[in-house]
Amino acid sequence: MSAPSRIFAPGVLEGQVILLSGGGSGLGRAATLELVALGAHVAICGRRIEPLEETVALAGARCSAHVCDIREEQQVDALVDDVLARYGRIDTLVNNAGGQFLAPAEEITPKGFRTVTRLNLDGTWLMTHAVATKAFIPAGDDGRPRGGKVISTTLSPHNGLAGMVHSSAARAGVENMMRELSIEWARFGIKLNAIAAGQFGTDVFMTKYPREMVAAAAGQVPIQRLGRPEEFAWLVAYLASPGGDFFSGSVLTIDGARDNHAGPWPPAVHVDDAGDPLRESRRG
Ligand SMILES: CCC/C=C/C(=O)SCCNC(=O)CCNC(=O)[C@H](O)C(C)(C)COP(=O)([O-])OP(=O)([O-])OC[C@H]1O[C@@H](n2cnc3c(N)ncnc32)[C@H](O)[C@@H]1OP(=O)([O-])[O-]
Numbered sequence: 001m002s003a004p005s006r007i008f009a010p011g012v013l014e015g016q017v018i019l020l021s022g023g024g025s026g027l028g029r030a031a032t033l034e035l036v037a038l039g040a041h042v043a044i045c046g047r048r049i050e051p052l053e054e055t056v057a058l059a060g061a062r063c064s065a066h067v068c069d070i071r072e073e074q075q076v077d078a079l080v081d082d083v084l085a086r087y088g089r090i091d092t093l094v095n096n097a098g099g100q101f102l103a104p105a106e107e108i109t110p111k112g113f114r115t116v117t118r119l120n121l122d123g124t125w126l127m128t129h130a131v132a133t134k135a136f137i138p139a140g141d142d143g144r145p146r147g148g149k150v151i152s153t154t155l156s157p158h159n160g161l162a163g164m165v166h167s168s169a170a171r172a173g174v175e176n177m178m179r180e181l182s183i184e185w186a187r188f189g190i191k192l193n194a195i196a197a198g199q200f201g202t203d204v205f206m207t208k209y210p211r212e213m214v215a216a217a218a219g220q221v222p223i224q225r226l227g228r229p230e231e232f233a234w235l236v237a238y239l240a241s242p243g244g245d246f247f248s249g250s251v252l253t254i255d256g257a258r259d260n261h262a263g264p265w266p267p268a269v270h271v272d273d274a275g276d277p278l279r280e281s282r283r284g
């Protein structure tokens with residue numbers, strides 16, 4: 001059973017059905033545990049069943065595991081049909097599955113570029129389109145579109161992701177997809193937002209990338225630490241809750257200020273002999 005939330009009232013998501021991709025690890029698992037603790041039913045998907053089942057074991061009976069590769073249209077259709085058959089509705093879609101590899105742009109092959117854009121951009125589109133057309137746009141008991149929420153995770157692409165041109169392009173595409181659809185699908189009561197995440201100390205982040213890069217990561221964040229998975233989970237829960245009802249078309253950056261400046265302030269080239277930030281002397 002999920003531990004009670006440290007932030008939100010228990011039951012704030014009671015009755016909600018949430019579909020979340022990539023729930024078998026890292027940020028997706030943390031979000032699943034928080035959403036279940038708040039009363040939601042959460043269907044999680046990923047390519048491998050084992051990590052999904054581990055999350056279910058931690059979350060309890062209100063969580064279910066579904067194998068699905070979000071890049072495959074037929075698998076995505078079958079997933080959304082399964083979740084609707086099981087729970088009867090979907091209130092919120094969390095697009096969290098994603099990722100990339102680190103490589104100099106000139107070394108990335110067409111296949112490598114397509115692999116990453118297909119996962120992050122096409123996969124997010126397939127999931128969003130399937131949930132919208134099958135669960136959000138069809139009429140409910142009152143004869144009006146049911147509506148719903150879409151929350152899409154990106155790795156903040158706002159200043160360019162050096163060494164990740166494929167992901168940089170795909171994540172910017174996801175953010176603009178959310179903005180665009182927030183206009184077109186407002187008439188169906190669908191609200192869409194993106195969470196632009198900075199760097200979080202998940203198992204995969206700590207182990208997948210070159211050791212030097214990981215070791216330097218916290219030092220590149222102005223507040224001098226990595227994000228904690230529960231901090232991401234709380235933002236997802238807030239957006240899914242009534243507190244998030246007037247957010248649509250927004251990109252919420254959660255990164256300890258890394259988008260604004262890579263490193264502590266002041267940097268070594270910006271200090272005087274005493275180590276204080278440089279300042280301009282007053283004129284006259
Ligand atoms: C860092 C900032 C903060 C943290 C952010 C995070 O997101 S943390 C969380 C991060 N979490 C994740 O990223 C989790 C999800 N990520 C993944 O599943 C993989 O990283 C994936 C996105 C590559 C997809 O995997 P897949 O099984 O679908 O694909 P595949 O393996 O079969 O490769 C297909 C093609 O891609 C190419 N290529 C691949 N690797 C390299 C490379 N190192 N070098 C060069 N090229 C590479 C190559 O062309 C290859 O074809 P080939 O040459 O073999 O014919």
Ligand SMILES: NC(=O)C1=CN([C@@H]2O[C@H](COP(=O)(O)OP(=O)(O)OC[C@H]3O[C@@H](n4cnc5c(N)ncnc54)[C@H](OP(=O)(O)O)[C@@H]3O)[C@@H](O)[C@H]2O)C=CC1
Nearest residue numbers: 022025026027046047048069070097098197199200202204
């Ligand atoms: N950790 C960080 O610092 C940051 C992470 N992010 C992003 O947040 C998300 C979660 O990151 P994190 O938890 O660290 O990473 P993980 O690698 O732990 O999580 C990625 C999840 O997505 C699933 N997944 C990958 N490919 C597919 C696919 N084709 N279809 C379905 N599911 C898939 C994986 O499961 P499986 O392999 O079984 O399919 C896995 O559970 C990712 O999009 C990541 O890029 C963004 C900013 C920073």
